[in-house]
Amino acid sequence: MNHDAEQERKEYGVETTGHEWDGIRELNNPLPRWWVWVFYATIVWGVIYTMAYPAWPLVNKATAGFLGYSTRALVEEEIAEVNDQNAELIARLAETDPVDLAAAAAEDEDLRNYAINGGRAIFAANCSQCHGSGANGVQAAGYPSLIDDDWLWGGTVEEIAYTVAHGIRNEQSLDARYSQMPAYGDIFSAEEIETVVQYVMSLSDSDGDGTNDRGYAYDTAAVEEGGQIFYDNCAACHMDDGTGDPFQGAPNLTDIVWLYGGDEATLIETVTHSRFGIMPAWGEEYRVGGGLSQDEINAVALYVHQLGGGE
Ligand code: HEC
Ligand code: HEC
Numbered sequence: 001m002n003h004d005a006e007q008e009r010k011e012y013g014v015e016t017t018g019h020e021w022d023g024i025r026e027l028n029n030p031l032p033r034w035w036v037w038v039f040y041a042t043i044v045w046g047v048i049y050t051m052a053y054p055a056w057p058l059v060n061k062a063t064a065g066f067l068g069y070s071t072r073a074l075v076e077e078e079i080a081e082v083n084d085q086n087a088e089l090i091a092r093l094a095e096t097d098p099v100d101l102a103a104a105a106a107e108d109e110d111l112r113n114y115a116i117n118g119g120r121a122i123f124a125a126n127c128s129q130c131h132g133s134g135a136n137g138v139q140a141a142g143y144p145s146l147i148d149d150d151w152l153w154g155g156t157v158e159e160i161a162y163t164v165a166h167g168i169r170n171e172q173s174l175d176a177r178y179s180q181m182p183a184y185g186d187i188f189s190a191e192e193i194e195t196v197v198q199y200v201m202s203l204s205d206s207d208g209d210g211t212n213d214r215g216y217a218y219d220t221a222a223v224e225e226g227g228q229i230f231y232d233n234c235a236a237c238h239m240d241d242g243t244g245d246p247f248q249g250a251p252n253l254t255d256i257v258w259l260y261g262g263d264e265a266t267l268i269e270t271v272t273h274s275r276f277g278i279m280p281a282w283g284e285e286y287r288v289g290g291g292l293s294q295d296e297i298n299a300v301a302l303y304v305h306q307l308g309g310g311e
Helices: 005-012 033-052 071-095 098-107 109-126 157-166 190-203 220-233 264-273 294-305
Strands: 016-021 024-027
Touching: 071 109, 071 294, 098 109, 098 157, 098 294, 109 294, 157 294, 190 220, 190 264
Parallel strands: none
Antiparallel strands: 016 024
């Protein structure tokens, strides 16, 4: 630095930094006071901030900060809060008798929303593998659609909750819904089976033109004899008029909703071998590794009930 400070002060009022480019000198004006103070203030603020909040990384975790703030604690607090709010709903859902469940849900929107949202998740996790994610069933396997208004065992919330808790024809719950259609292959000749099947097909022929409402043609000449076989053997479960019996889970044979299928070949198969569809019991007491608790059963029953065809 070969500049003369005294000389510069005279010439420019301040010293220069000694830098000069093409005759332009850089003056060494001091920073404004306010700026310097703001600068110091930010340093002080920064130091206090890093002491107050989690900041300095250590080996396993960062310094905690004297305010004890943590985003994790915040999330935990929020989750606990939501659980607290739901605890009351969960308790009410568990305590409400399934008989009163529909009325309770109709009265209390919070309860209803909680049950149906929860029920949807429970259904996706436990039921959709058989009944399909849209609950429309899988006919080839005899998993019924739960979105129509055709119920094998009854479609009130109470009846659905019972079906879910105890299941159907399983060996887990002694109270499982139970019935057994005989396999008529051991009882009837193939001809008799074919004959009664013609009658079954005629049950869903609303205009009686020999082609039923599903578009399957049948042999009208066999209907009378088939009707007699039906009356003598099948009506005890499927009723005289074929409309079925929810106490025995005997399907209505007069509509176009089929559990296993309404074409001739499938009907012959059903009557010859019978089916014995099994649904597991979901009550906690029947499942090793935990089934559904009462509040969950009630929630999923409400969910299934509102899918479309609840009674
Ligand atoms: C392993 C397959 C399977 C699973 C899993 C299953 N179901 Fe079922 N479910 C069936 C079968 C099979 C039937 C029909 C049985 C029959 O022929 O009566 C049935 C029938 C039903 C019925 C009676 C329908 C009616 O028309 O009356 C309801 C309600 C039902 N299931 C709900 C559920 C719910 C809710 C879940 C989940 C918690 C579930 N199911 C899980 C196989 C299953
Ligand atoms: C003991 C009661 C009982 C008797 C008797 C009975 N069924 Fe059934 N039937 C049932 C039950 C229960 C089912 C439900 C299927 C299952 O077992 O999973 C059924 C199912 C059917 C189905 C299937 C319907 C569908 O939606 O896919 C047909 C068809 C049928 N029965 C016809 C007959 C005929 C015909 C007779 C007489 C020859 C007969 N049943 C006698 C109880 C009975």
